[in-house]
Structures are given as structure tokens and as C-alpha cells.
Amino acid sequence: MNYELLQPDSLSGAMEALAQHGDEAKVLAGGTAVVLMLQQKLIAPTVLVSIGRVPDLDHIRTEPDGLHIGPLTILRDMERSSVIQRRFPLLAQACGEVGNVRIRNQATLGGNLAEADYASDPPTALLALGAQVTATSVRGARTIPLEDFLVGFYTTDLEPDELITDIFIPASTPGSRMTYLKYKSRSSEDRPCTGVAAIAAFGAKTCTDLRVAVGAACEVPQRLPAVESLARGQALTDELIGEIAAGYADSIETLEDIRGSARYRTQMIRVHVYRALEELRNGHR
Amino acid sequence: MAIGKSVPMLDSVARVTGTVPYASNLKLPDMLVGKVFRSSVPHARTIKLDVSAAEQLPGVVAIVTAADFAGDDTPNLHFGSTIQDQPVVAGDRIRFIGEPVALIAAESVVIADQAMDLIELEYEEIPAIFDAEEALLPGAPVLHEAFPDNLLGHSKLRRGDIEAGFAAADEIFEEVFSSPVAQQASLETQVAAARWKDGKLTVWTGSQSPYTVRRVLSAIFDLDVEDVRVIVPPLGGGFGGKGNIRTQPMAAALAWKVGDRPVKLVMTRAEEFLTVTKHAAKIIVKSGVKLDGTFTARKVTIYWNAGAYASSSAHLVPAGMLRALGPYRIPAGHVDSYGIYTNLPIAAAYRGAMSSQGVFAHESHMDTIAHRLGIDPLELRIKNLLRTDDIFATGERLHDIHFVECLEAAADGLGWHEPLQRENGTVKKRGRGVAVMMKNTIANSSSECRIKLDAEGRVTLYTSTVETGQGGHTAMAQIAAEALGVPIEALTVIGPDTAETPPDAQTASSRSTHMMGNAVLNGAASLRQHLAEAAAPILEWSPEDLSVADGYVFVTTQPQERIPYAEVLGRKNIAALTATGKYWTNEGKLDPETGQGISTPDWHQGAGACEVEVDTQTGKVTVLRYHSASFAGRVVNPTLAGLQNDGNVIFGLGASLLEEVAIDGGQITNPNLSDYMLPSFLDIPVELKNVSLEAEGSTFQGIGEMTLPPVAPAIANAIYDAVGARIRDLPLTAEKVLRVIHEQGEADDEQ
Structure with a gap:
């Protein structure tokens, strides 16, 4: 553990530091993941760029097109934000499920996305919400849909000189119901074995739109638009819910870790997609 | 009366304000940082170890390797409390991944870390063995030449004609149970700081066994025991993992090589998993039973995976034997308890040591039998539980036996005989389970204390009982306060410090309240005698006519003729009166071929x-309600006793449902508290209740572990009751339960 700590006090300073050090640098936000990785020697950066002194990176701002969240927003603030609770309750739920309150008071949303840990809750909720990530560098800014941002196992589309500067959530159809179901196979403070985020809009008797994201059971959270579309214009009967749950279970390549085998993960996707859709149909929340 | 009162822990304010002087926080002048360079292969011959580049790194003060032990005038490389098989650092042989190979003393952690990268180790790998049972097979790799069959111990219990017993049975039941490697996971990791001065060694350490540490260190460095001083501040948890001797030899060796500066060695969380673990065990239980639920015979075979060195396994394997049959009337009982070397980190005591594994086996087995015979599981146990004056499998006559009361207290608390709503129309089903345990304590051991009364009336108790967070010092202070007739506020507890506090075997196996508690009673009796003798000339009565209580020496027949303690000392011009107290047991000497004899002073x-x-x-699985009961004899502090009972249950939820050290080719893959799962406060049953049973005329009994071993089988039995799934290997994970539910479903479909 031998690195230089830089603490730029402006966004341009942070950009320049990252541009200069590139691959050798790691961004330090809340530090809940980076510090563990340093301690376990999983990463060995020569420069740590702390962005804690960069102003205006912890906003939660409502605009006509949706919600803009700054990368330094801590998960505890996401969980407690009244606007998030009202407009995107599943995101408040998912952020409130991470670790424990001590972790949530430290961990940031930007850090959470940049780490791309598969065993995490917020990315799955954000994927269902159609979130977009803005990455900024000295070369300029670009906006990346979350499904393109999360590339693989602990891998994102971020270039070494880029910093997440905004997370955008487009407004949902008014009246949408949404839920996040975290399944913990071990202790109540464990990471998810599977996470299911589901959002549904309903017409008079039928579902007009359905979005379901499954995470933690696979390398990156996944949506299956073809399966989601089965619900469009249909009543969410037990049979249809079962068909959608089976669609997710059958299509997603699951992984094995200490929280469950790949086979168990597949079973849990089926159970929890079913439960999430049942909850939306029955109008809980 | 101080005994029986829920006085707060003496150091409760320090605990919640973060000012307990843990050894981890110790800072000595000029102190260096110690760091351990470890092996990355499970079994190898060392070809070459080159530390020269690391030694030359500025800020590195000393590096210890096996070469430092090679001369005539050097310390001894090998140590062990019973079997001296463990090197301070590996020499020509490496026996597990993570074994210490070289030790670094440096000015800072950063420098020590850099030095680690400069050490070069060349080795030739040899075949390794990780499974205990396989290690016994002919041709298995051998760890220690002195133990060619990898068997470090084999304890035998032989009672009755086992074959005749099985022949007389209506039904024979045989099941195999297993428990994984687990880790004690104390909040405070292992720590030892050492300093040499004028050829004498002082060690500050988080240890449950200060006198074992002193004895073993003196053997390593060829010192008189008086020249080794071991100081033990309060521990941030021990749970057995800090018993025996762990990191102290490494810290002492580093300080010895450095010479004139102290060195402190603190294990990281990952290193904690390499330092000590819980024994994995495979247990085969075979029982012969009559249709009415009467037992005719039981045979138990246990394979304990001890890891690479004997450490405390040498005396734990016999303990595991004694606890294997369970607390039942069984006319013929045989046990074979095998302690086996493998290429894994050392296994040692883990709260409920050598009990939890066996209790999981025999209590799950009891339910299998009960269900097959159509007898209520509680009823089958009560019918067969041992009572006072029964003869146990060791041949000893039992005294103070309260298994039935304990079990009934727990079952009645839960409402065993009340109807249970098993289903509520959802996918969730409910069930109930019970379990009971017995364990011997450390026999043939002693505890001593010293009690000082000064002219201000203050009492100082010198004890080597370790404050592990259990409230041991508070309990001792309460016992001393009552026995001396002074308020608890007058008490100060000092220790352990081997230069100041008298010997005690160790703070382990729930022995302290009983053993040290009785030593304190004896010491207090002796001090009262000294007081009576000192007061006799003043009161002008002979000592035999005087009583000592409630702060006064008084004439027994004329209590108004009295004099306060402080005044006795003042008028006699005595600065302080001091007495020592000792308590010991001689039990535990069993016949090695049959296990016959008196095994323990008391049964837990x-x-x-x-x-x-x-x-x-x-x-x-969600544990909704849990009721526990332990036999406490006489409760010293009801709140602390209750916390031990409840704490055991919470602790036990971990081993039952969550905890398993994952090992791949000898490599631990989850050595952190994110992947190695402990229960959180949110996992505690909504209804968690406990009872500490007392008995007329009984003395203090150990309660530090008794409600823990029943947790796993009680839950396993409740799972069976709920969904008909019998899981025989811990932990009882959701995936295992689901698999058995599905298998059950498929079997049902086929019928």
C-alpha cells in the first residue's frame, strides 16, 4: 500500500489528475470498496484521487425530464430522500438494503456504480429505471445508458481518465408501481443472492408497460425486453407471471458464489421475479 | 448481598466510551511493528529462504527465520502445550497455506509490507491432505514423521457389551453428521507485544491462558518461568480462539532478535483465519433402540480435523469423546474420538468446543429415532435423560444432574405442548425443535487468587481470570464482596499479570465462575480468619469467638461488641491484610483404553x-422464537448470566445457519467478515428468552457455553418438523434445505 493521495478541490482538477495518471490512478469516493481492495491487495494504484473536496457532486435534483443524482450522494441520503421515496420508491428501497447504516452513511452512488460489483442492490434498481450515467473527462462528457455502462464482472465502460459526474433517471409513467426484492440467502445484512427490480404501469385492467431487472445472480444486472413485452396489454394472471418468471430464470446465465450455486440462483430468480410481479399486480406499495 | 444482584459490569462505562485498554491499542516507547511472511502452498519442503534483500531495506530492524533457532545458544524452534510439534516459523517443512515462514520487525507497517515483497522462498511441493478421514488411510501424505498415520490422538470410551446391546435392539439407527471448519471471529484479533530487558521477557497479549503462555514461552527461550511476565488486558472476545498459545512465540522471537526494542504483532482479519479455527468433524452415530424408546447401545465415531499442528487438540479430543454419547441412559456405549493432522490451519477451541459438533449429531439423531418410533421428541429425551445418581458411561456416579429441568424449562417456555399453526396458506411453514447438551469441564486443574484488605477498607482482588467481555471480573468482585461483607464499590480487580496475580489454568471451558469463584470464597474465608486474629486482642476475645461480616469483626454471642475492618488494621498498625485462596479438582484421570474413571468435577x-x-x-429458515435454559447452580449476576445464555444462542445461530470457512485446495477463500457470514442483530429471534436454573445448596456452575450446542440441532429438528427435511451437514443453508425439500417432493411423487 504505497500510493500518493491527491485531493483536488475542483472538477477540472480531478479531471486533470485522472488524465495525467490514467491507469495508475483510482478514484476514491466513499472508500467502502476501494479501501478493502487496497487492503486485500486486489488493486495497487500509485495515485488515489479523492473527489471528496470537489463541490456539487452530491446533489439530488428534480428537473422536468427526470431526476439527476450526483455521484457523491451517499446511499443513506438516497434511501431517505423524499423525492426518491415518492417518485422512485424501489430505488430508495434498494439503497436502503445495502450493507448496514454505517456502510450507507459512507458509500456513494457513483462509487457503487463504478465498482460494478455484481452482488449489489442499486445497479439492479437503476437498470429497471432506465438510468443513464454521464462520464466526464478532459476530453469532454458522454452519456451512457446503464446497460452499456455495466460491461461485466467488476467492469464498466469508464475510461481510466473518466469520472462519473451525473446519474440521470428519466421520469416514469405516472401511476407506475415499482418494487425491489432483495433475497438474502444468509444473514440479514448480507449482500443479495438475487435482486429483482420491477416496474409496471397499468391501464384499466391490463399492464401497459413492464420492466424487470435481475441482478446479483449474474455478472451484470439484466433486463429481458422480449420477456417483459409478454405483459404488454395483458392482465397479470398467475399464469402470465409464472411465464415471465420462467423466462427470466431460463434465459439468465447465473453464477456461483458463497451465497448460492448457479442452479440455486436460477431457482431464486424464478421465485423472486414471480413474487415481485405478484406484489405489483396486487397493488402493494 | 452482592451475589445474585445484577450489578453492572465493572468496566461498563469504559466499554461504551471506548476506553478499555485492549492490547490491540497498546503503545510502548520505541515499539516496532511485527509482520508475518507466510507460505502460499499447503505442503512443501523448503529449499531456500532468502531474506537478505528484505533485511537491507531501510526501516527493517530484524527478520526471524528458522535459521535463528539453529545454534546451540538459540531458542527452541518447536513448541506446544502438550505435543511440541509446532515451529515458531516453518523450517525445512511447510504444512499449511498461511504458515508463518519469516517474521519481520520494522519501523512501520508500510515498510514491513515492502519487506514482505522482497523475501524469496523456494520450495518443492509435496502431496497434501485436507480431509481428516482420508488422512488416516494407508499411503496418505504424512505431516509429522513422529505420527506416521497422521493420528495425534485416539480417545476411547468402552462401556458395556456393545454387540449384545445392538443384538437386543428392535431397531438400529445409523447416521453420519458433519460440521465444517469455522472461525471464532472475535471482534479484536489476536495480538501480542513483547519486550526483552536484562534477559527477561515481558509479553502483553490478548490471551485466555496467561499461564500457559508463560510456561510455553519459558520452554522456547530456556528461561525460568519467573523470567517471563505475561500481562493480559481485557479481551475484545476470545471464544476459545485465544486459549492455549497462538501468536506470542512469534512476537517474543522478533523482540529477542531485535534486542532492545519492543515489537507488537497484530493479526489482520485474514490472518485471524490462518491462526486458529474450529475443528471440522465427521461423526457417525449408531444406536440400538427398543420400540418403546429404551436404548440398548450406542456407538459413536468422530474424526476431528486438527489441522497441521496438535496445539490444544491433544486435550480437546478426549473432551470430545466424553460428550459424544449425549446425556442419556444407554447401557452399552462405545466412542472412538480421533484427532487427525491435515494440511489446514490449526483447529482449536471454539465456544462450545468439541460439544457443538457432537450435540448436533446426537440431538438430530434423537429426533430421527423419535419420528421413526412415533414418540414425541421431548418425551423420548425425558424418558432417557440421565438423572442424579445414575452411572455414566465412564462409570462415574452423577451428581447435581438437571438435564430434565433444563429441557423442560426450554420446552415449556416455548409452549411445546401448545398447538402450533404450521401453515397459514402461504409458502411458509413452521416447525418446532428441542435439544439438550452435556459437557465436562477442564478437570485436574486449579485456580488461585490473592485478596488484600487495606487500612482504608478497600479490597483488591488479584486474579488471573481473563476479562473476555463475559463479565468475569465483575462476577469475582461480587463473590469477594459478599464473602467479605463489603460493598462492591470497595472492590478493585487486578489481573491477569503473572508477576502479580497467582496461577490459574485458563479462562476457558466455562470454568472460571466455578473454579476461580470458589478460590475467591476460600481466599475470603482465609482473610476473615486473619481479621479475626488481628481483632482478637483488641476485642479481648479469642478468634474462635469472633465473627466477620458486613464490614465488622464482632463477638458472635454479643454482636454489639464490634469493630470495623479498617479500625482493626489501623489500631494494629497493619498496612494491609492479605490472604490467598485456592481451588482445585483432581478428576479427569481416565483409563486410556476404556475411558473409565471420574471425568469431571461437574457436568455442564x-x-x-x-x-x-x-x-x-x-x-x-427464520428462527422466530428461541428459549434456552442452562444449569447455573447459583447465579452470581442474573443480567450477565442471561446475556451469556442469550449470547450463546445468537452466537450459535452463526454456526447453525451461516458460518463455514470455505477452503479450496487448502486455501481459505472467504477470510473476511463480508464473505464469512456472522449473524447480524436483525437475525436475532423476535422472541428470545432464557432461564438460568438454580438448585438449593449448589455452587456456581459455568454457563458460558451451555445454551450454544443445542442451537444447531434444535433448529435442524424444527426444520424437519416444518418441512420433513433432515439436514445432516452444517450450516443449515437455504440452498441445502430447498434441495432436500425438492428431493422429498420427488420421492413423494414416485410413491
């Missing part, structure tokens, strides 16, 4: 009963 007794809910679609 506990029970549990629980209600669980199983999600039949995920297999996830």
Missing part, C-alpha cells in the same frame, strides 16, 4: 427449544 448442562419458519420456495 443446557437445553434449547425453538420455533422456525421455512420458506418452502427458497429454503430460507
